[in-house]
Amino acid sequence: MEKLLIQGGRVLEGRIQISGAKNSAVALIPAALLAETEVELENVPQIRDVDVYTELLRELNVGVRRSGNKMCIDPRTLSSCTIPNGKVKQLRASYYLMGALLGKCGEALVGLPGGCNLGPRPIDQHVKGFAALGARVENHKGALRLYAKELRGARIYLDVVSVGATINIMLAAARAKGQTIIENAAKEPEIVDVATLLNTMGADIKGAGTDVIRINGVDKLYGCRHAIIPDRIEAGTYMIAAAATAGDVWIDHVIPKHLEPVTAKLREMGVTAEEEDEAIHVVGRERYKPVDIKTLPYPGFPTDLQQPITSLLSLASGTSIVTDNIYHSRFKHVDELRRMGANIRVEGRSAVIEGRSSLYGTRVKAPDLRAGAALVIAALTAEGITEISGLDHIVRGYERLEEKLRALGAKTSIETEGTRWKEA
């Protein structure tokens, strides 16, 4: 079992290049199945979730070639729409195979998804969308069986704003007969990225990025080339890490607009954050003001940065309250941060963080991806060495995390069983 060791107390300085967005990649890869010819994706992050998706496509006999951050997907050899068990359960985003295979083949059998355990994560809105498009949807031994003689456009109102349901309905509707209208759609940049790829493939989708998306079904979609947008959550994680270490870091290859809710909160705390065309320059300081944060769908503060920013708020001069309105029990990081000396309590869907904590290194375990990021940030500021296990969660979503941190001056090391801490 690998562990990440971090010696705290180093100030992060320098420039960091942000990778392609995980939550775009895991939707664009299945979207490519809808094409008649090869799709080439650029800026694909080299993370575990993408590796798992690659394996899933190969199980369906799809041709996948990867070289660095490029991925070519050739759906011409797709030979099955059935993937009920196995790797499909390891990945939340495997649910996009439902929309993509239904749209491509008119039928699919896809295992119900796994992923981070953040409390209940239903997919009723996905199912409502598929059914509205004319699909028969049945539960079949832990998998969802979908079948439609012909998918027909429909007007679908989402009862909850859902990234996954919005994308899945776009995938299924892109080649349906007639017009589909998604109302109360999610507006995340990753949704715009998926619509951009589908439109480049020949689809007719308007309104992505607003709460009403109109999809006019087309007969065929074709191969193309597309570059994935930068990962706003990875960028936000490094912005918070820079602030936490009173550092001076240029976050390169970002779309600053996508980070506005994060930049605004950091500035409210007293962090200096200057935006350039494709970069944000973050300069931290020793003392920060406490702030309250409520997570909301985009353009609100992202739930995926709720855990990382909690570590920073532990250092602020006063009490902050972080409320997660998306996942009401996404607080598994709190117990681990408390082991490091943080003073945090969970009240309902909020974490109450008493600041001015002096964190110290100890052994902690990443219980999920973003909780892992929160522990990394805490470790960077802690006195002594923090040993973080559960690395398998972190590598799901952060490309070359240890290497990137070291390049900024962090003192880190990966310990596999039998090896010991080496001076970095």
Ligand code: EPU
């Ligand atoms: N919801 C329902 N019914 C549904 C779908 C969602 O009740 O059919 C609820 C969820 O339980 C949640 C809320 O609606 O309370 C929003 O969920 P959403 O569907 O938007 O989440 P998701 O698509 O499953 C994506 C990201 C998550 C991110 C959320 C919110 C991917 C693969 N995952 O999940 O990313 O937290 O949107 O922004 O895109 C992460 O990267 O660490 C991560 C968990």
